[in-house]
Amino acid sequence: MKKIVTRCLTLGGLLAASLIWPLATSSLNAYAASTEWVKVHGGAVRLISEGGTQNGLYSVGLEFSMEPGWHTYWRNPGEAGIPPVMTADGSRNLAVFKVGFPIPERHDDGFSTTLIYHDQIVLPLDVAAGQTDQPVQLNLQVAFGICNDICVPGEAALSLSLEPGSPPDRTSRLLIERDKNLVPQVVDAGSSSIVSLERMGTETPATLEVSAKVSSVDPAGLDLFADGPEGSYVGVPVFQNLENGIATWTLSLRGLKGKEDGSQLMLVLKDGSKTEESWHPIARPLLDNGG
CATH class of the missing domain: 2.60.40.10 (Immunoglobulins)
Incomplete structure (x- = not known):
């Protein structure tokens, strides 16, 4: 599966690279509409899903929840910061994996202008099954920056089974659609x-x-x-x-x-x-x- 990279460490990233944050993992049973939250310094991250499908196309979201004053970055972080890096290595029955990036906000800290998300954001993920009548096992590895006065790297390994016949999840659908509407x-x-x-x-x-x-x-x-x-x-x-x-x-x-x-x-x-x-x-x- 192709690696999805949004360009590398800049000044803030070089600072964060000197820190070490352990890799966390989360997985639930086959019918769960979301993973458990994986906590990182300044926030948490999880996978959510709208539920089952009959055509093999799934609407999934990578949800970030950040503590007050903390933020993460767009695909290009701007003049500083750490961009998100995602891979779906080890996934099963996965034919398409596409990440959407909602419009960011500018953030000027007096030294640099960065492009950020704060509070809560869902990155919409379009997922397609290779065999539409079979489940997709989505295994997502994500690395990202999360910053306040300092930047620290966050990492998580998230696993979610997407079943054709699983029930819809209205709350996840609303969250995904809210931010999918902000994708250009x-x-x-x-x-x-x-x-x-x-x-x-x-x-x-x-x-x-x-x-x-x-x-x-x-x-x-x-x-x-x-x-x-x-x-x-x-x-x-x-x-x-x-x-x-x-x-x-x-x-x-x-x-x-x-x-x-x-x-x-x-x-x-x-x-x-x-x-x-x-x-x-x-x-x-x-x-x-x-x-």
Whole structure:
């Protein structure tokens, strides 16, 4: 099963790497709609499920519950922090495993801007069975950062049996659907609200001016987030202007992982209640030496 990685340790992660947190495990019987909570410093994590299915497609969630003042990170943590890393190694009858990331919030601690979740968040997991009439044994290993004044690594091994005939769980369904609605809609670059990516100056790596057509008239309703291929360390876009329905941000391409022919930049636009995700090609000359 493919490893799902959202880019590596940054400044906060380097601090956390010096700490050791033991691996915890949790599993329940075949008909449970959730695992037990696995407690970590500053919070807890578990798996939840909406229940059985007749077509082999399951709606599952990785639920984080954090103590007041604590937070965890989006797929790209920003200028510091530890991104989540998930694998489903050892799962049985698992054909598809896809993680959704709800829109994060910006957090400025006076030293860096990070992209976070706080209080409670569910990362929706789309799971498909190889044989639809047989159960899926989902074994999830997750490593993540959880931070307050300091960052510490959290780890858990979570196991949940997904049965075709298991009863529905209304509470889990509401929690999963609540945050699944915050996962950006994926659109093609040509049909996205991003209207231009223009280079600013001549420095390498390039700084881009990203322009988007928006419906919000108040900048408070807008935000832009960025990520790249695995191995990237993309920064946080900086808002510049909103005029005549066009919003602009600047973004350095430093840390964007490249290949010989260039790279891809993921942009997530928040425009009021509308969110969208699109990937955009980046030409090789705009990248740093080797990405």
